[in-house]
Amino acid sequence: MPTSSRLRLLLAAVLIATAVHAAVTPAPPFADGAVLQRDKPIAVWGTADPTESVTVSFHDHTVSTTAAADGRWSVTLPALPADSRNATLTIAGTNEITVADVVVGDVWLLSGQSNMEWPLKRANDADNEIAAANHPLIRHLKVQHRLAAEPRIAVDNTGWVTATAATAGEFSAIGYFFAREVQAEIGVPIGLLNISWGGSPIERWTSAEAIATQPDPSLYRTRFEAEVASYPERLAHWEHVNGAYEADRAVAEAAGEQALAAFDQTTRRPWKPGNPAHHHGRPSSMFNAMMTPFVPYGIRGMLWYQGEANANRHGEYRDLFTAMITDWRAKFGQGDLPFYWVQLTNFHQPARWEWDGREWGFLREAQTQSLALPNTAQAVIVDIGNNFDIHPRNKQDVGARLAAIALTRIHGIPRETSGPTFAGVTRDGPRLRVGFDHVAGGLVARDGAVRELEIAGADGVFHPARGDVVGSVLIVSSPQVPEPVDVRYAFTNGLEVNLFGANGLPVAPFRSDDR
Incomplete structure (x- = not known):
């Protein structure tokens, strides 16, 4: 073989060897501007060459490990208190990665479909909200839409972006308003991991194991x-x-x-x-591609807004939703992490889309039933939707209601978190008397008689009914049902609710039957 040919082959071999050499690489969340979860051991992980030595340093702590045969490595740094000072996280192997501007605070995982993904630039009063966005301690990372048949270790994303007038328009609107409320009260950095996709059904977010x-x-x-x-x-x-x-x-x-x-x-x-x-x-394709690269990043809790894509399959939703929550908690390995969701709002689907006009009512019920899991909560928003827009622009109140739950339950800062919830019903001749929990101060019917009520007799046929408030009790009747048995409230897709608690929050949809 001529010398020139041997040299070309040798050079090619060197280039191939260089190409397959795997420099130490951190997992997606470890990038400039990152927010690390306070008060929990800090897991840091990534990939490198097999058996490569990897050292991670942050603040005064340094931990070393050796990459496994598949190139994966992981270390755990000690828990740290909240710290707003910009610090540097160093990850060193045969190369060195410097992650700058790292703070320690609370990280919230945002997931679901379009109403969670909906950007601030398309919310109510967007121009003024964006112009006022100057929150260096609120940071947002958006994961790009990806699918995978098997769990992945990396995914394209925006990196951590600080909330400013130049950037906040792309933030999840609900996430931004949630973080703004919470951060103003507790004063620590807030990180938002936005892992959402419009129109996505829950089974795509649920692992194969679940x-x-x-x-x-x-x-x-x-x-x-x-x-x-x-x-x-x-x-x-x-x-x-x-x-x-x-x-x-x-x-x-x-x-x-x-x-x-x-x-x-x-x-x-x-x-x-x-x-x-x-x-x-x-x-499982979204879970595999978009969620697994962030497991087991330290987080304070999870916020979820999804269900529209499963409304016509509401009978499956409770079991699947419960399984998904349980599985996510297990995979993140941080106990029963707070999991708060938004109940579906009001939306009157055009006739050509609807099955029976009640799909959203039954989906809301399935969501409510998942409150049986510990450390869960639900923001009821049937009063602030838009019957003719599946993407209501009022994200301010949605974020504020979720923030009220977090402030009350996690931080001990009392807020109103729930309107009245159904407690039971009794028969009183031709009327039904409905009682409620969370009804301090009584019920309030705005604009006259209570709307969105139905009652049925033993035949199970529901008819529109009149509702009148007497203190903390709702009296329901209908001339079409002289011997009522069951009552439903706000149990259709499109709604015009006017029943509230004295605290200004809406009565949660309910039904007394199990038909």
Whole structure:
């Protein structure tokens, strides 16, 4: 072999060896501007060459380890108190990584679908909110949309971004308003891990291990395969329905501005179905790609806003939601982490989308039933949605209600966290008397008789009913039901609620039957 050929081969071998050499690399959350969880041992991990020595230093603590045969390494630093001073985290192997501007405070994991992902720039009063955003101790990391069949160790993300007028518009609006309320009270840095995806069903966020605990684990896989198979037909149906929508809107537009405004207020453009193979993927695919790279990062708790995508499968939701919460807690390995969620708000789906007009009512119930898990709480927001917009812009109040829960339960700073909740019902001749918990100060019916009530007799057929407040009791009746048995309140999709507690928070939806 000529000398020049041997040299070329040798050079190629050197380049290949250099390419496969794995420099020490930290896991995704360990980047400039990171917020580390206070008062807990600090897990730091990443990858390196097999058997490579890795040393991690932060503040006055240094810990070393050796990478395993697969290149993974992990160390644990001692717990630290909150510290707003910018510090440096150093990770050294054959190379050295310097992570700058690191603070210690409280980290909250944000997850769910579009209403959690919804950015501040599209919330109510966005321009003024963004202009006022000057919070160097509130930091946000957004994970990019990714899918994976198996758990991953890394994922694309924005890195940690400090809340300023130039950056806050891209933050989760709910996360930002939550953090702003909490940080103002407790004064420590707040980190927001935004791991969310619009339109995503809960099974994509649930690990394979958790799905395996369900009554019919194969259901989710077979449903996904059916969705893939039916996609061409569903796309063709959307094209037909969307064509009808466009034609109807053109008629309204031709009739004038008022007719067009009325049409747009009451009729929503049909959603174009996404290809399930490319959009939301198979069960567990979001958990694998987007969540596992952050396990077991130290966090204070989890905030969740999801359920719209599962409304037509509400019968499965309670078990799956409970399994997901339990599994996430186990995987993060930090005990029964606080898990707070937003109950679905009011939304009147256009007729062409609805199954029976009650799917959201039953999904709300499934969410409420998951309160049986310890250290959970629910923000009820049926009074602040938009019946004709699945993305209500009032994220300020949603964030504030979640913040009130965290401040009360974790930090001992009392806030109003719940309106009245259903306690029981008794028969009083042709009327039902409904009692409540969390009803200090009594009930308040704004604008007259209580709306969104239904009662049924032994036949189980529900009819609209009248409700009157007497102190802390609700009296319900209907001339169509002379011998009432059961009552439902706010148990349909679209709602116009007017029943509140004296603390200004809405009465939570309920029903007394189990039909």
